[in-house]
Amino acid sequence: MPTSIARQTERQLGGSRSVLVRQQRDHQELDRLVHAIDASTGRERLELLEDLARLVFPHAFAEESVLWPVIRRVMPEGPELTLQVEQEHQEINELWSQLERTTPGDGRHEELWPRIVALLREDVRDEEDEMLPRLQERVGRRELVRMGLMWEAVRRIAPTRPHPVVARRPPGNAVAALPLTVLDRSRDALDRTSRRREGRVSRVAGRLSSVAAGLAGRLEHVPPMTVGEDPSTRAGRTGRG
Template sequence: MLNDLCRLVFPHAFAEEVVLWPALRRRLADGEQLTLEVEKEHQAINELFTSLEKLGVDSPEHHRLFDEIVHLLREDVRDEEDVLLPRLQQACTREDLIRLGTYWQAVRSTAPTRPHPVVARRPPGNALSALPLTVLDRSRDLLDAAARTRRTLVCSGPPDERAPRGRRRSRRAPTSPDSRGAQGHADLRRLADLRKLTAAARRTAPARPCRVSAHLRKQFCPHPFRVRAESGDQQVRPSATYRPT
C-alpha cells in the first residue's frame, strides 16, 4: 500500500514542480510566495515518507507518521485546487493550458516514484537529478512487483505443495484412501470389460473348454470360469481377450 501511494504522489508532485509552478511564478506577481508554500508541503511529505520507510508497520510511530502524511496531502490538494490551479487558469490562454498539460503528463510519466528529500524542489536541480533517480526508482518498483507476484503465487498454491523454507520436499507421492479407491474402481472397470468380452465370445464361438491364463485369473478372476474359444486347446492370452473401452 505504501509503495502504491508513493507511485501516485511523487510523480504528480515532481511534474508540478518542474512544469506548473515555474509557469505560475512567471505569470503572477505573488507566484513566488504561492509556490513557496506548496513546495514546503512537498518537502515535508518527502521527509515524512523517508522516515516512514525505516519504521516497522506495527509500531505506534509508523501510524502517527502515516496520519500526519494523510493530513499534509489533504492540505496540499486543497491549496492546489482552491488557489494555485485556478490562478494559473486565469493567467493562461487555452493554448497555454493545453501545452502545459501535455508537458506535465510527459514529465509525470517519467518522474521518480520514491521520496527524495535531498533533491531540490525547483529547476534546474530537480530536472537534472530526474534521470538517474527515475531509473533507480522504477527499477525498484519492478523488483517489488515481481516479488509480490511470486509471493502471491506461492501463497495461493495447494497446502500440500507449500513447504517451510529450508526444508526439502519429499518426492514420494502421498498415498491416501482416495488414491487407493480410484485404483480399485479402475480394476473393477477392467474386470467388467473382460467379462463382457468373455460373454461375447461364449455366444459366438463353438463350445470348447479352454483355460484362462494364470496371470489373468490372478489379476481379474478370483473364481475360475470357463470360456469358449474359436480353436482347440489354445490358451487365451491377455492381448487377445482384454481390450479396455
C-alpha cells in the same frame, strides 16, 4: 475569490487534455487510495502505499518542473504560493522517507501516516482552491492544454520515491530526474517481486532493492542535484510543524 477547480466541470477547466483536469483526476485518485490504505493491513497496505507513492511523487515532480515556473512568471503572488507548496512537498518527502523504514503495526508507521495524509490534503486544498484557479484566470485554454501535455510527459518519466535532499527546483531536480527515475522504478519492480514471491527469489529481490536504495541515497547528495531551491526547502529546514 476564484472558483476551486474541484467545483468546476471538465469543460470549464479547459477540456480533457488541460493540466487542470489532469490535476483534478490525480487528486481524486489520491483520495481514493488514502481511503483504501486506511482500510487495509499487511501486504495489501504495502501494495497500496506503493501505488500512492507512484502517484504522489511523479505528480509533484511534474508540478515543480512544469507548472510552478509558469506560475512564478505570470502571477505576482506566484513565488509566495509556489514556495508554500514546495515546503509541503518537502515535508511529505521527509516524512515518507521515514515511513519507508517502518512496518505497518510497529507504532511508528501509525504515527507517521496521519501526518502524511494531513499534508497531502493540505497540498490538494492549496492547489485546487488557490494556485490553479489563479493560474486559470491568467492563461487561456490553449496554454492549459500545452502545459497539460508537458506535465503528463514529465510525470511519466519522473522519480516515484521520496528524495528529500534533491532540490525542489531546476536545475537540481532536472539533473536528478533520469538516474533517480531508473533507480526508483527498478526498486518498485524489485519490491513487488519480494512481496509476491517466496524463498530465494524474494530474498534476492529484497537485497537488490536495498542496494538500489543505498545508491539513490548517495546520488541525492551529488552537488548538481541539490542546486536551485529556496533555502527553506532544504532537507530538515522546512520550518513546518
